[in-house]
Amino acid sequence: MQPNSDETSVVFGVQTDVPPLVKGTTAQKREHDKKLGGGTMSGSGVTCPCCRTIMKMEDLRLAGQNGRLGTVLTAVIVDGEHGKEYRLPTAEEILMATEAEKELSRVFAEIPFGLPEEPLPSKEALGFRVPLYGFDKWYKLFTPRQLLALGTFVKYTRAVCDVMQKEGYSQEWIEAVAAYLAGGIDKLTDYIASLCTWHVTGEKMSHVFVRFALPVNWDYAELNPLSNSSGNYWACMDWVSRVIEDNIQATQKSLEPHVLQQSAIVEYGQGQVDVIVTDPPYYDAIPYSDLMDFFYVWLRRSLFGLSSTIDTVFHEPLSPKWDNEHNDGELIDDSSRFSGDKAKSKAVYEDGMFRAFQACHKSLSPDGSLVIVFAHKHPDAWETLVSAIIRAGFVVDASWPIQTEMGNRTRALSSAALSSSIWLVCKKRPETAKPGWDNQVLQEMQAKITQRLHDFWDAGIRGPDFVWAATGPALEAYSEHPIVKKSNEPGKILSVSEFLRHVRRMVVDFVVGRVLSHNGGTDAVSGLDDVTTYYLLHRYDFGLDSAPIGPCILYAVSCGLSDAALTSRYDLLARTGGQTPVEEEAVARSAEEGEAEEQEEGTSSTVKLKQWYQRKNPSMGYETLVGPPAPLIDQVHRLMHLWKAGDVTKVDDYLYTKGLGHNALFHQLLQALIELAPAGSEERALLESISNHVAARGVMPAYRLGLME
Numbered sequence: 001m002q003p004n005s006d007e008t009s010v011v012f013g014v015q016t017d018v019p020p021l022v023k024g025t026t027a028q029k030r031e032h033d034k035k036l037g038g039g040t041m042s043g044s045g046v047t048c049p050c051c052r053t054i055m056k057m058e059d060l061r062l063a064g065q066n067g068r069l070g071t072v073l074t075a076v077i078v079d080g081e082h083g084k085e086y087r088l089p090t091a092e093e094i095l096m097a098t099e100a101e102k103e104l105s106r107v108f109a110e111i112p113f114g115l116p117e118e119p120l121p122s123k124e125a126l127g128f129r130v131p132l133y134g135f136d137k138w139y140k141l142f143t144p145r146q147l148l149a150l151g152t153f154v155k156y157t158r159a160v161c162d163v164m165q166k167e168g169y170s171q172e173w174i175e176a177v178a179a180y181l182a183g184g185i186d187k188l189t190d191y192i193a194s195l196c197t198w199h200v201t202g203e204k205m206s207h208v209f210v211r212f213a214l215p216v217n218w219d220y221a222e223l224n225p226l227s228n229s230s231g232n233y234w235a236c237m238d239w240v241s242r243v244i245e246d247n248i249q250a251t252q253k254s255l256e257p258h259v260l261q262q263s264a265i266v267e268y269g270q271g272q273v274d275v276i277v278t279d280p281p282y283y284d285a286i287p288y289s290d291l292m293d294f295f296y297v298w299l300r301r302s303l304f305g306l307s308s309t310i311d312t313v314f315h316e317p318l319s320p321k322w323d324n325e326h327n328d329g330e331l332i333d334d335s336s337r338f339s340g341d342k343a344k345s346k347a348v349y350e351d352g353m354f355r356a357f358q359a360c361h362k363s364l365s366p367d368g369s370l371v372i373v374f375a376h377k378h379p380d381a382w383e384t385l386v387s388a389i390i391r392a393g394f395v396v397d398a399s400w401p402i403q404t405e406m407g408n409r410t411r412a413l414s415s416a417a418l419s420s421s422i423w424l425v426c427k428k429r430p431e432t433a434k435p436g437w438d439n440q441v442l443q444e445m446q447a448k449i450t451q452r453l454h455d456f457w458d459a460g461i462r463g464p465d466f467v468w469a470a471t472g473p474a475l476e477a478y479s480e481h482p483i484v485k486k487s488n489e490p491g492k493i494l495s496v497s498e499f500l501r502h503v504r505r506m507v508v509d510f511v512v513g514r515v516l517s518h519n520g521g522t523d524a525v526s527g528l529d530d531v532t533t534y535y536l537l538h539r540y541d542f543g544l545d546s547a548p549i550g551p552c553i554l555y556a557v558s559c560g561l562s563d564a565a566l567t568s569r570y571d572l573l574a575r576t577g578g579q580t581p582v583e584e585e586a587v588a589r590s591a592e593e594g595e596a597e598e599q600e601e602g603t604s605s606t607v608k609l610k611q612w613y614q615r616k617n618p619s620m621g622y623e624t625l626v627g628p629p630a631p632l633i634d635q636v637h638r639l640m641h642l643w644k645a646g647d648v649t650k651v652d653d654y655l656y657t658k659g660l661g662h663n664a665l666f667h668q669l670l671q672a673l674i675e676l677a678p679a680g681s682e683e684r685a686l687l688e689s690i691s692n693h694v695a696a697r698g699v700m701p702a703y704r705l706g707l708m709e
Contacts, residue, residue, distance in 0.1 A: 001074075007050040012074045014086050041218050064133030071143070071194075073097050077203075077221075079228075084203045101144035107151040111158070112304045115139050115147070116297040118317045124336035126287040127213035130195075138297050141214075146192045149225050150185065153233065154302050157181045161306060175306055180244065182302035184237040186295040191231030194220050205231040208294070212286040263328050264356040269363045276360050279373040279421075280353065283381035284333040289319045322348070331356070350384050357392035361428060368428070370394060375421040375468075378550070379500060379557055382471060386479075387496045394426035395433075395479040399472020401461060422472050429482070436481035438494040442502055445477040449503070453510050463541050464551045467507050467558065474503040504558035512536050515676075516668040528665055530559040531570050531631035536669075538609055539676050546576045546606040563607065570631070571617050576606045612637040612683060613644075621654075632669055635660065640686045643693075651693070661694060670694070 001010050040047045045056040063069055073089045089097075108114045116138040123131035135141055142150065160181060164174045190207040195214060197206045198221040205223045208214070225233045260268065264278075281288065300314040322329040322337050331352040335345040360370050374385055389396070400423050452473040461469050478484060484494040512528060515536050537555045538547065549563065552573070556563050566573045621630050621638025630638075635658055642651045660666045670691050677684035 001049060003050040010049050012072075012088065014075060014088055016086075046218075061132045061134075064135070067134060069133060077198075097143070097145060100148040103148055104144060104151070107148060107155060111151060111154050111301050113301055113317075116301070118293070118297050120293075121287070121290045122336050124340060125290055126284060126332070126334050126336070128287070128290065129213070129215045133216055135216075138293065141193050141195060141294075142189075143194050143222060146194070146222065149192060150189060150298065153185050153188065153225075154298065157185060157302050158305075171307070175310070178303060178306055180240055181237075182299055184233070184240045185302055186298055187236035187239055188225060188231070188233055189295065189298055191236070192223050192225055194222075196221050196223065205229055207231060209291070212291060214291070214294070264331075265328065265352070265359050267359045267362045271362065272365055273363045273368055274365060275369050275371065276364060277371040277373070278356075278360070280356070280385070281330075281332050282374070282376050283349065283378065283384060285376060285381075287332060287334060289321055289330045292319050346380075346384070350388065353384060353388035354391050357388050357394065361393045364428065366428060369397070370426040372424045372426065373421050374424065379497075379504070379554065382468065383496050383500060386471075386475060386500070389424070389426060389475075390479050390482070390496070393429050395429040396424050396472060396475040397427045398425040399423060399475070401456065401465060401469035401472075422468055424472055424475070426479075429480070433480065433482055436478075436484040437487045438484055439487050441477050441481070441484050441494070441499075445474045445499075445503065446506065448477055449473045449506065453507065457510075457514065464554055466511065467504055467554060470507045471500065471503060474499075501558075501560075504554075505560070508533060508537055508555065508558045511540070515540050516665075516672050528669075529629070529631045530561055531566070531572065532633040532669065534559040534561055534566065535572060535609065535631075535633045536672065539673075542608075543676075544609055544611060546608045549605055549607055552607055567607070570634075571615055571620070572610060572633075573607045574610050574614070576608050612640045612686075632666060635666070636669060636673065636687075636690075639690055640683075643686055643690055648693075651690075652697075655694065655697075661697065667694075 001012050003009075004011050040049055045054050045060060047054050060069075073094050075086055076089045076093060078085050078087070104115065118138050120131050120136055120138060121128050123129075125131075130141065139147060157178065161174050161178050164177065169177075190209055191205055193208050195208045195217050197217055197219070198204075199206045205221055223229055223231050225231075262268075296314075296319045297317075300317075303310050304314050305311065320329055322331070327348075331349060333345050333349040335342040338344040338348070357370070364370060372385070372389070374382075376382060376385075402421055402423055449470055453470060456466055456469045478496075478499050484499070486492045486494055509528075512533050516528075534555055537559070538552060541547070541551070553563050556566055563573065567575060615634075615637050621634045623630055635654075639651060639654060639660075642654060655661055670687060674684060674687045674691065677687060
């Protein structure tokens with residue numbers, strides 16, 4: 001892409017002699033790509049390729065909301081003798097891309113409800129970025145040519161039903177075939193929308209739902225649904241056929257299930273149910289029904305009029321959401337459904353979870369089990385779940401972390417997303433259960449959890465997964481009691497939030513103990529300050545690269561800190577606001593079917609540890625008159641600055657003053673940092689030099705002899 005001669009527009013071209021980068025790090029690959037063509041989009045906005053003026057994101061959004069965002073066909077991809085070939089579009093191809101719009105009214109006039117003009121969720125809804133740019137109706141997510149193709153498929157799918165009826169097929173057969181064909185169309189919509197991207201390394205089409213969100217893509221790929229490319233119409237029908245065949249084979253010897261379509265808060269079985277297994281909605285993680293509408297609007301047009309039952313199901317323009325009038329419906333924590341009231345949204349979610357578990361309690365037999373599958377990184381989500389379980393009268397009887405997530409999905413490649421779900425097995429708590437006391441419960445919790453932590457660590461569980469894997473065993477002690485009282489504070493109780501803080505701290509102390517002892521020796525560490533504890537957790541999991549903010553907040557909270565304090569007060573974190581190296585690599589090779597989401601200006605979706613030489617605050621490593629002792633990591637970094645300056649006398653003075661020579665944690669930390677530092681790096685060389693210097697001096701006294709009376 002280059003400016004034209006008078007710099008009033010741009011000219012696109014196809015470069016065929018791009019030199020490949022055979023080997024290199026993620027950073028080197030990014031730099032290589034930037035030299036070839038860095039693009040015009042950034043976290044700040046879009047840079048004009050002619051005058052280099054930056055149009056901010058707010059301006060882009062305003063332009064989109066006023067219908068001033070357009071598209072340009074830049075390249076055509078065809079099958080060649082040696083694979084995919086890339087060329088410029090012809091004048092006819094550019095014309096045909098726009099001609100389809102003239103046919104839309106004709107095609108959709110023959111389809112129930114016409115063009116999908118149903119509204120998208122508001123721009124405040126979970127996971128939805130597209131409304132910010134003017135995509136406020138579902139049809140706007142598709143190009144005119146894509147709409148024409150989908151409308152045509154819907155039209156002739158409906159015609160199949162008429163043909164089958166004339167041929168004498170039963171209503172049951174007609175409905176089944178129509179449903180399968182409609183499923184194929186819905187599968188196709190995932191591949192022909194203006195949110196699709198091109199799978200760079202695989203040289204094939206990606207699809208919309210690489211994750212549970214609808215972000216904006218500034219460059220999209222448009223599939224010919226009648227071609228042989230991945231995602232074409234026949235490929236989508238093949239997927240549907242294979243699902244049908246596999247389901248028939250898997251269930252041919254199974255008993256026919258009894259399906260109930262009713263609210264989860266309705267009691268069933270009158271206390272005769274043996275087991276209830278549930279995978280409840282994950283708090284504020286996924287806007288299920290909002291995303292479902294992407295497919296719902298097309299299913300409605302494909303199937304409406306087929307039977308009275310189907311018409312009843314698709315009576316409303318969009319799928320069911322939360323019903324404030326009946327206090328029932330889809331249960332997620334999404335404040336956009338409560339006029340932006342976050343407290344109201346959270347309260348509704350918590351109460352809904354409690355009512356659902358209460359219905360489970362009433363439905364189960366006295367010895368019945370409730371199995372809950374849950375995975376979430378945020379502490380609030382777990383506190384809400386645990387509170388609902390205990391309020392409903394359950395005690396956690398057993399728990400396991402089970403790997404349930406695909407390792408190659410985009411979220412796993414591009415973040416520290418959980419790869420395991422925690423399975424909690426709950427029993428009814430005896431009505432005679434008495435209140436517990438915090439000191440006894442915490443002691444029992446520690447006894448229950450210690451061996452499990454060993455098992456989880458040896459099984460290779462790490463990161464946020466490790467923190468939450470310990471939650472199940474810990475809850476076995478806490479949930480035995482309807483409430484847990486504080487022994488030293490009459491009238492007060494140990495809340496779920498406080499209990500889980502104890503659990504998280506015990507877990508992080510265990511992890512840091514393993515890091516300090518190099519996966520051996522002591523099981524947990526005590527006496528290490530919060531900031532240094534956080535540093536080791538972060539450094540062990542993410543090194544010095546950018547890391548997703550979610551797990552960093554979890555680690556900070558587990559250490560009694562906040563990400564804001566670590567950024568400003570302690571100057572330990574830097575907000576990078578962009579993608580992690582893993583994300584950048586995933587996007588570069590389109591990870592699993594590719595994903596591209598714009599970054600807002602000033603976002604803090606990622607953070608990274610500051611390197612020792614970036615921490616230049618003169619007070620770092622020194623105590624203030626009224627403040628707490630300097631974190632041990634600050635003291636190590638101060639020593640590195642002093643050693644780098646070449647003043648051994650000041651190094652010795654600092655060691656003497658802080659009494660670091662006889663501080664066992666200092667020696668452990670120093671060795672752990674050496675192990676964590678890259679081989680051959682300046683950081684490692686400095687740390688090894690300091691370690692050798694301290695060792696050569698031997699164990700130093702707490703005070704210099706010359707200062708003693």
